[in-house]
Amino acid sequence: MIVWILCLIFSLSHPILIFASFPAKHMCHADQRDALWEFKSEFHPSGLAASEKTQRWRNNTDCCSWDGITCDPKTGNVAGLNLLGSSLNGSLRSNSSLFRLQHLQSLDLSSSNLAGILPDSIGNLKNLRVLKLLECNLFGKLPSSLGNLSYLTHLDLDGNDFTGELPDLMGNLNQLTKLILASSKLSGNFPHVLLNLTELTTINLHFNQLEGTLPSNMSSLSKLEYFNIGSNSFSGSIPSSLFMIPSLIHLNLERNGFSGPLEIGNISSPSKLQTLSLGGNSLNGPIPGFISKLAGLLYLDLSFWNIRRGVVGFSIFLHLKSLTFLDLSHLNTRSMVDLSLFSHLMSLSVLHLSGNNLNISSTLNLPSPIGSLALASCNISEFPKFLQTQTSLFYLDISNNQIKGQVPEWLWSLPGLGYVDFSRNSFSGFDGPADVIQRNEIYMLDISSNTFKNPFPLLPKSIIYFSASDNQFSGEIPKIICELDSLGKLILSNNNFSGSIPRCFENFNTKLTVLHLQNNSLSGEFPEESISVGLVSLDVSHNQLSGELPKSLINCTYLQFLNVEDNMFNDMFPFGLRVLPGLQFLVLRSNKFHGPLYPPEGSMSFPKLRIFDISKNLFSGALPSDYFAGWNEMSSGVYTADNRQQRFIGVSFSNYSKSVVLTNKGSKMELLGISFNIYKTIDVSENRFEGEIPKSISLLKELIVLNMSNNAFVGHIPPSLSSMTNLQSLDLSRNRLSGKIPPKLGKLTFLAWMNFSYNMLEGPIPQGTQIQSQNSSSFVHNLGLCGAPLQKTCSGEEEEETRKEDQEDEENYQVLSGIVAAIAYVPGVFCGLVISHILISYRQDWFKKISKCIA
Structure with a gap:
């Protein structure tokens, strides 16, 4: 009986002992809960993601149970805050309640x-160990206070717009293992302070603006596994010490x-390298044989290596049995690349050999896992049969070869084919x-620059990108295109299409981002129904379109490029385009646009505009003095457009037909590719403008081409033009300008x-190397001009009088330039209108009135 009683007591007490052995669960502290609640109120969340996290927080409850919150079970302190994807909107203030959470160890x-x-x-x-602020639209310099986070092991600030250099105090983060600062705008040399952080396993500085050389002692980072500094501006030689890091896996x-x-010196221990990407540099000389010893390589990119027309021993790649990715494009070698060499690499899924002389055997059989094959510019004359x-x-990219005839039917039976580039051949x-093409789910197809004729191919509904420019298609644009629900880019330029533009492109809603129909014979009015609100680039230049521009263009809030050059549009200036926040290229050249160039109300501000060409139209009237105030992109040397939005210009699929013909230095010049990012131009020539040249033109410090010729401008040439130090071409001919040529222009x-x-x-033509190098034809038919390069000489009195008047005018106009600049950035629309009126009055008292207005 006693034994049974003892057993009963033990059985009852056992759960109590077990329960007592667990520590009590602490609720979060009230002050930390209040700090989190205040932090939530500092932002205005948006989107579904927000409603799924912070929107479920409830005040006066245990914050340790809130979504995204982790607490220390022993103390109840908030140790982790994870609001990844919560769509918070608003700045992170310096006095934010977030910084009261002193026990935070992880913040995302x-x-x-x-x-x-x-x-x-x-x-x-x-106490932070982990700090993640990826893609938060942060900018400015990195705060040096990051160096105070001495416990930090993981820092990820990827995808922001940070500028400047890494703070030296970051050298204090001696426990840091992962540093990720990719896709930003960091500058300066490689941060030497990183060499002190010997615990680092990951350094990712990809896609920044870093420059200079790498330090020679990179091997001090003895635990480094991942090192990515691609897409920067580093130069010099690659230090061999990098390859001496035994732990390195990704380079x-x-x-x-x-x-x-x-x-590379002798590598004593077996290398762990799995990724080696050296492509797109200016490396030269032989490809080092040590690569053959990197038996674990999965990814190898040696593209654009300059062999200097030497011979490549391709056998070094045969030992890399694990390769899945190999890019040997553009090696500048005289060696013929035998494609059968790579048939031994059984794991290969990506093979890029573009820009080499290729030998393709009729019996070639590559391993079937290949999913990506680039053979552009390889002097191929027959369609590769091994593709079957x-x-x-x-x-598949076989562009820029010499292949003739028809595209074989069997190609479209390949079940996984999605991307095909046949451009620049003779198909x-x-x-x-x-x-035949509709049988497969093709997403991207480029058949441009061939000799394709009707019938127009029937395309699959899966197509996203289709380019058929520079062919011989004719007749109307097929209406079947309207059924392509996923179409995002359509390029049909440089063909013989006629008839009207299909009234269906609005069916694509926001999906159609690029529509290029230039250099055809399209006619009729531009239908409103042809405007997709998602348009980024629209080019219908060099057709026979008439009527007015579609008013629905003002709904295209993503529009950056608009070219309607050389048509028969008969309309007023499209003032509604001012509301488009990203418009950069506006070309209305050679049409019948007419009327004033100043809106009935409001200002004429185009903050992102880089190219403005309205030449050869019927515009008339005077331009107010402050007309160019607010054209920020032409005023600043900083490219303000978001790079991530700009990538459509250099889209990797193909350089689709986007171009602008400008008048530069008296001759026509076609802009293509990177030129769009370089040139900032204004061309208002061959219109009917009158009045004075707007003094605010001098605000456009970054302007490269200015053409105001063939109008009826009067008054003096603004001396402040001399502040436009980037100007390369200036044409003011065939106007009614009077007075002297400002001497500093030379x-x-x-x-x-x-x-x-x-x-x-x-008066005298100013002296100066640039002016004196001009042909005399640049000064003819100005009866009062004298001096070289004209044969008419000047008297001494004329030169002295001109010198004094130019000095006086220059001082006055410098004052005006500053005033106009102030108007551009300070609320002063009314004042600007007053100034425009005052400028008509007598020169001796104008700036007194202006000063009074500004005050």
Whole structure:
């Protein structure tokens, strides 16, 4: 009985003992709960993601149970805050309640719109181990207070717009293992302070603006596994010490300016390298044989290596049995690349050999796993038959070769094919029935620059990108295009299409981003129904379109490029385009646009505009003095457009037909590719403008081409033009300008071409290397001009009088330039209108009235 009683007591007490052995669960502290609640109120969340996290927080409850909150079970302190994807909107203030959470060890606010600088207060969270602020729209310099986070092991600030250099105090983060600062705008040399952080396993500085050389002692980072500094501006040789890091697995140095031969010493221990990306540099000399010893390589990119027309021993790649990715494009070698060499690499899924002389055997059989094959510019004259067995092929680029005839029908039977580029060959058609392409889910197809003729191919509904420019298609644009629900880019330029533009492109809603129909014979009015609100680039130039521009263009809030040159549009200036926040290229050249160039109300501000060409139209009237105030992109040397939005210009699929023909230095010049990012031009020539040249033109410090010729401008040439130090071409000919040529124009070092002919100018032609190098035709038909390069000489009195008047005018106009600049950035619309009226009055008292107005 006693034994049974003892057993009963033990059985009852056992759960109590077990329960007592667990520590009590603490609720979060009231002050930390209040700090979190205040932090939530500092932002205005948006989107479904927000409602799924912070929107479920409830005040006066245990914050340790809130979504995204982690607490220390022993103390109840808030140790983790994870609001990844919560769509917070608003700046992270320096006095934010977030910084009262002194026990935070992990903070993740990624994919929020913090839209501001990262405050120094971040350094107050001294217990942080993990800090993740990916893609938060942060900008400005990195705060030096990051160096106070001495416990930090993981720092990820990827995808922001940070500028400047890494703070030296970050060298204090001696426990840091992962540093990710990719896709930003960091500058300066490689941060040497990183060499002190010997615990680092990951350094990712990809896609920044870093430059200079790498330090020679990179091997001090003895635990480094992942090193990515691709897409920067580093130069010099690649230090061999990088390859001496025994732990290194991933090495990406692509798209920099590294040069010279790659010299690697003896590698004593087996390398762990799985990724070696050196492509897109200026490396030269032989490909080092040590690569054959990197038996674990999965990814190898040696593209654009300059072998200097030498011979490549391709056998070094045969030992790399694990390779899945190999890019040997553009090696500049005289060696013939035998494609059969790569048939031994059984794991290969990506093979890029573009820009080499290729030998393709009729019996070639590559391993079937290949999914991406690039053989552009390889002097191929026949369609590669070995492709018939490539059942895994998704990406095929055989552009810029010499292939003739028809595209074989069997190609479209490859089940995985999604991306095909046949551009710049001599294909004439498609073998098989009319619906041969529709049998497969093709997403991207480029058949541009061939000799394709009707019938127009029937495209699959899956198509996203289709380019058929520079062919011989004719007749109306097929209405079947309207059924392509996923179409995002359509390029049909440089063909013989006629008839009207299909009234269906609005069916694509926001999906159609690029519509290029230039250089055809399209006619009729531009239908409103043809405007997709998602348009980024629209080019219908060099057709026979008439009527008015579609008013629905003002709904295209993503529009950056608009070219309607050389049509028969008969309309007023499209003032509604001012509301488009990203418009950069506006070309209305050679039409019948008419009327004034100033809106009935409001200002004429185009903050992102880079190219403005309205020449050869019927515009008339005077331009107010402050007309160009607010054209910020032409005023600033900083490219303000978001790079992520700009990538459509250099889209990787193909350089689709986007071009602008400008008048530069008296001759026509076509802009293509990167030229769009360089040139900032204004051309208002061959219209009916009158009145004075707006003094605010001098605000456009970054302007390269200015053409105001063939109008009826009167008054003096603004001396403040001499502040436009980037100007290369200036044409003011065939107007009614009077007075002197400002002497400092001759000292503009980049101004290589100028034309002042057919005006009423007088006085000596200024001395200066640039002006004296001009042909005399640039000054003819100005009866009062004298001096070289004209044969008419000047008297001494004329020169002295001109010198004094120019000095006086220049001082006055400098005052005006500053005033106009102030108007551009300070609320002063009314004042600007007053100034425009005052400028008509007598010169001696105008700036007194202006000063009074500004005050």
